[in-house]
Amino acid sequence: MSMKSAPAFSPTLDESLLASVAAPSVRTTIERSMGSYELTREEALHALQATGTDVPALMFAASTLRDRGKGQTVTYSRKVFIPLTNLCRDKCGYCTFAKAPNHPDAKTMTPEEVLSVACAGREQGCKEALFSLGEKPEERYALARTHLRNLGYTATVSYLADMCELVFRETGLIPHANCGVLSRDELELLREHNGWMGIMLESTSHRLLERGQAHFGCVGKVPETRLETMATAGELGIAFTTGMLIGIGETLEERIDTLFAIKELHQRSGNIQEVIIQNFRVKPDIRMRDRSEPSVLDMVRTIAVARLILGPDMNIQAPPNLTPDAYQTYLYAGINDWGGISPVTKDHINPERSWPLVGELREVSAEAGFTLRERLCLYPEFLTQPAFVRPTLAPRMHALAAADGLVTEDLTRE
């Protein structure tokens, strides 16, 4: 892909562009979102169904809002993924990561295996270790209880807490656990050695918990419990990443409800530092293998509406490896982050979709007019708030950060 600079966006919405918007409801939505007016659900729903030339106008409005809060810098995090256990009490219809106990690949990593992956990441210039794992598998499977007992534990969360501490102590990588619903005690246990934590809200739809739907049989996917985990984390000063998975059977109304739930949560708890908009991809071994995938247009409209709802200051991410031929377009829909990129490990959640190289990401971003920068696990606006920075991790994070809170450019590798 050729390198060329693109013209900067205008900071205000061009009147002639606005006049070209055909649907009055979409025009109203754009006009209002460009001011300080907060969109209603109905306005957001109309925007999510934009067609024709209304779509680029919607994207322009979202991009302009993003520029207002984030400029034209797009970030990524260089990390290793540590799949601590692929056993899980839930059975999501789109999941290929979780394995049944009788599957030959069902596994819980040993401390030696954890350290080996972390060390490989450190050698490749990673700053972060993302522990991605199944949710409380010991509640469902004897095999998970046996794995834990052999390691000297009775609960996955306790083992995870010790592995986070081990990785930080031995490698300096900053741990980040993504392990599902957690109680206050469990959050407190993990807090000391986690730079931030993550839980995808995915959808607030209760319908998706019904038989035949994506979250049937998943006790951890009750939306209120996921929202409560994040709200409690806010009280404990833990920054969280969350997000929405689109194309799993939700209606457009439910999609809007999910975005508003995230917005309202952040207004209350103040600890949501990033919102991921992720597209469902079919895999041959999942329950939902016959479902259709969301189109790029669907992603673009959803990202743009998410930006209009969540405002200029929220970090909005879309994974590049799930739309390899068109992810550049997401920059024009209002994202400002590409998420975690690993030079060492595959995407364990979407193993068939390899990460782009950082050099490619830099080139694709530059062609669209954006500067790529490496970020830490904590975004700059959270790094400057002592309540969100653990004393144990603070010296390491500040040593890696430049004055603007992103990773010092000397420490960035292609």
Ligand code: SF4
């Ligand atoms: S998506 Fe997460 S919670 Fe659902 S089955 Fe897979 S690992 Fe478990």
